[in-house]
Structure formats: structure tokens, C-alpha cells
Amino acid sequence: MNQASHHVVVVGAGFGGLEFTRALAGAPVRITMIDKRNHHLFQPLLYQVATTALATSEIAWPVRHLLRKRKDVTTLLANVVGVDRAGKRVLLDDGSSVAYDTLVLATGARHAYFGHDEWEPFAPGLKTLEDATTVRRRILLAFEQAELEADPVKRQALLTIAIVGGGPTGVELAGTIVELAHDTLHGEFRNIDTRETRVVLIEAGDRILANFAPKLSDYAGKALERLGVTVELGRAVTLCDAEGVVFGDKHLAAKT
Template sequence: MKSETESATKRPHVVIVGAGFGGLACAQALGNTEIDVTVIDRRNHNLFQPLLYQVATAALSPADISEPIRRTLGRYENIHVVMAEVVSVDAPARTVILKDGGSILFDRLVLATGSTYNYFGHQDWQQHAPGLKSVHEARDIRHRLLLAFEKAERSTDEAEKRNLLTSVVIGGGPTGVEMAGAISELGRFMIAQDFRRLHPDQLTVLLIEAGPRILSTFPETLSRYASDYLAGIGVDIRLNTPVEDITAEGVQAGGTFLPASCIVWGAGVKASPAAEWLGIEPGAGGRLPVAPDLSVTGTAGIYALGDTALAVGKDRNPLPALAQVAKQQGIFLGRALKANLLFGKPIPTFHFRNRGNTAVIGRNAAIFDFGSWQIKGRLAWLLWALVHVYLLVNFEKRLLVSIQWIWRYSTRQRGARVIDETAVAATVPATEAKDRAAS
């Protein structure tokens, strides 16, 4: 029995918006078939976001965790890649509208556009407290961190020096915990080894959480282990401390102003504007409500994956915004669409298989929650490393990251401590800059 789409004179056309974990997995499952596939993304690269914090703290470079989409999908002759930004979807006309005025027709549409950070109505805070969703943001944070150390080294004012050596991480979820631990370990090692006028005791890393504990989605025993470890490496955790304002000078939280040179936002995410494109009411977190087969509720032939989709598990709770969820959904939907479009088979129900939830806290310290049992410490840290290397897009990236991690573990060195020359110029006093220009 042939599907309705197949009965047309042309080959069926699947359009996938977004080349993250879910979008790429879906495209690869449809690769080298009798289905035309178009992948649209506003970036030309796939980005392994779980390791962006290591770019921000100079452990890895952006190229280590990024891969051109065309390179990943180039071996599939039926897949066409378009670098463009989607601004709307005309569902009745089966058309995706692009920002540059172009449009692309589809028979099936897959929305895998991910999420952005939620500043809860204070979008102006983003310029002072970038999140970790792009290479640009990770570089920006790295720039602020490294530049602050350079300025502190030259400062003769103790109060200014301490402010420069203060970082504030907002949000006690996995991103915030990973970032706070990485900043503390980076700063203390650099100060001890490479800076002559600074002392490790001058470094301050604050982790601010509005709720009663960090890592609230993990069991309390793992949350307590993470808190104790972070405290042991010098991270000051402030619980029940909502943020009231963020400026270029610092953070107003819990009625207290905290001066800081580097502020990182990790306090919450919201889905991309896919619901707005379709003109439907979004669910929690701005995500698209989907049926068990991942089709968007109230539409025909439109599907959503990963952070974009409000899918529920066996317990009827929303599936978390994790890489493993998006990847499993992408593989499932790609295979299901192939069977549907080529052989007329109905799309079955998606079932998520939980591989465990994890967060790294620092050197030799991580946590893993498998539901009925948990692990923590060095073993969890090794398992975290193996899982993240496996999830990288190809063998080359896995090898490069593994070698760098082994080297960094052995030497404690951070190889990506590069500040752009325009930032270096900003650290030079005006009188000295004039002398250099005249010489």
C-alpha cells in the first residue's frame, strides 16, 4: 500500500529545521533513500552544546566540538543542506518561509530547533550575563574570564582586584554546576602557576540558585555530594537567592549587590519560537505539544523533536531537554518516516529509553542518576567522559577531544587560553598605548 505522498509523480520531500542532535539523527536515518531531504539551519555547523562550558573555560577550542553540517551529511546523496533562518511556517500550503524571503515546500516537516535561555522577561540581562548556547557566547565568557585575570594582575587596588577575580554563575542546574566548578579549577590553577601578583585566595566563584538546592532534578544525595565537592574547591553556593537585577558591574540578588567581572546565565531555557511559526498555543517552556508519534498536536505531517517538543514519558511527565532524548527521537522519527513514505506503514509510538542523567562537577567528580540506582565520584566522572566522547559527531572529534582530555588531566594545562588582540589592547593604559603607537 502506497502513502498519499508517494502516489504523486515526484519523490517525497522531508524538510528538517535544525541540525542539532535530533535533526542530524533524523536526517542520517533518512540518508541514501528514495526520499529527498532538506536540512535547514541558520548555522553552518553542528555544535556539541554539552561541552560548550569547556570552551568557555579554555579546556577545548570551538573546532573541537563543532562540525560543518555539510561534512556530516555530505555522504548522503539525497540530502540537501540550506544555511538559512526560518521565520514562519505556512502549514496549509506546506511551505517553510525563510528570513531572506525564500521558501521551501515540504511533504513532511520536522522541527528540531532546540532552545534558548530564558531570562524571564529581562532580555536586557543577556548582554551582561551570556548563556551557553553558541560558540559566540562561549568565546565571550572565555574572553571575559581571561581578560579579568590579566587586568587583576596589573591592578594595584585590592578591592578592584577582588572584583575582577569574582565570577557569578546564575542557576544551579547541570550547566551552572559544571561552569562554577570549571571556573574555580581554571582560576586557581592559573593563579598558582602563571600569575605572580595574584593569590588563589583572591578568587571568588559564586553559584546562585533561587531554589532550596542545586541539581534539583537529581536525588538529594547526589545534590548534597555536588554541594560538598563545590564547596571544597572554593565555590560559594547561595541558595534561595533570586536574582533581582544584572548590570555590567555585577548582580543584585537576595537584596545584596555582588560585584563581578564575569557573569554566566544558566537559570532556565525556553523552546525556539516554533509554536509561533505554526500559530498554535505552546505548552510548558514554549514547547510544542506532540502526540505519542511526535506529530505536532492539531497539524498533519508536522513533527517536533528534542527541546522543541513537549513529549511525555511513561510516567506522563515531560521528557527532559537532554541530548539523549533528542537523538533517540531523531533516529526513531527518521526510520518511521522512511517506512511511512516508502512503504505506507503507520508511524508508531515513540518510547524513550533512559540512559541516565549526568552532571560533571570537577576533576574526578561527577554524578550519574539511572533512576533506581546512582553513582558518584571518579567512576561517574569516567563514565561521563566516555558518554560525551561517544556522542561527538565523528571519530576525528572523539580522538581529538580524548587526547586533549588526557593531556589536560596529566598536566592540568588549558590549551585554549587565547585572548583576541583587540581585548589585549583594552588592557593597555591610554598613556602606554600612545607610547607604543609613537614608537
């Protein structure tokens, strides 16, 4: 039992919360780590779960297990809904609270839709394991529905996947979805040719990977086109619904 009197509460066992806790090893404090999920998630590989390359268990580890050797750390599975700064307590959703001397909030970020929250049902985010398995399920079910679809126009819409946003996640997803369709699934269906799948990456700016050097954007764009991805630049998506997306004056029929 750790007898240190100074109590540090860390909310969030992502990279931030875990690294902070690691850095406090040996300090004269006792730590309570609170996370609303029982696992730490390696978000950079979510796209691999979304595209069937990895299983969920390969990118998530129980927080309790990760911290098992740290006798100074107590791990709690709980949802923090508020902070009472005057009373120095974090408030949990079951109505209880945890007292702290020092509080570290490392709760991460959420995805956003640039003011278009109505798009969420058609285009889930990619921040949690549930998001990744939702994306995976939708992609795989689109192929299954295309296999059953007799109408060639509807079939093509089922075999068209639109990705909005040419940042690192959009680029990684585009590359792996096209590999899944053109290589991994090729030969497993009888009524469709999965190599006819269209993956369209739509970026409002004038290049993908805008945070990288222009020559790397250019290289990535050419590599994606070689793989079979269509890269659309310079037009923002203005509508996204169950039938597809609109960017500029173009409507792209895409069920995923």
C-alpha cells in the first residue's frame, strides 16, 4: 500500500496520461489513473483494424495490466463528467467523486465534421475501436450487398468508397482499402469483381498531406494513383448522405 499523502489523479490512459504516469515513477506521490475504457488504444493503427489487416486485440491493451507493476498507481474504470475545482474532486457519472491534490486531464480529442454533424451517421469517425469495427463492417457489408445486387448502377455505388480528407488518416485508409479490394478480396466473390472497386479520396486543398513537404504530397498522390485510388483535389465536400457525396458540381454515388 502506497502511503504517500500527495494524491495525483490522472484522467485518460492515452499516450499523454500514460507517459505522464511513467515519468512520475519513484516520485513521492500516489496516483489514481481513471479511464472510461479498460484499454489503452494505439490510435495510429486504427486504420489497419478498419481495413481488416489487424485484430482489435493487436492495438489495445488493458490499462490495469500495463500499470500492474506500478504499486503506486491505482487504476479505476470510470467516466469523469466534471471537476469540482473548489472542492478538489473529480466527479464521476455514477454520482461519486474522487479527491485529488493534483489533477491531470489527458482526455484526448474527438473527431469533428467542420460544422456538419449531420454527416456522422454516414461517415463515422476513426478514434475508437468501435469506430474502426464500424468502418470495417460497413466496407465488408458493401461488398456483400454488391454481390447480391443485380442493378449495375446500384452495384457500382456499393463498390464506390469515398474518403473525405487527404490527411494522414485519409491517405492511409485509401491505400489499404484499395489493397483490400484489389488484392485481399479478389477471387472470393462470384458476381462482382472487387478490382472494380473505386476508392475516391477527396481533399479540399490543392494537395494531400498538406502538413508535409510538397514533394512528399506529390509522391504520396502518385503512389495512391498507382495503387488505383482516384485523388480529387481543390473542391470541398458540401453534402454527404446515404447516396454519396457532393463536391464542387460533382455528385459521386458512393454507398460507403
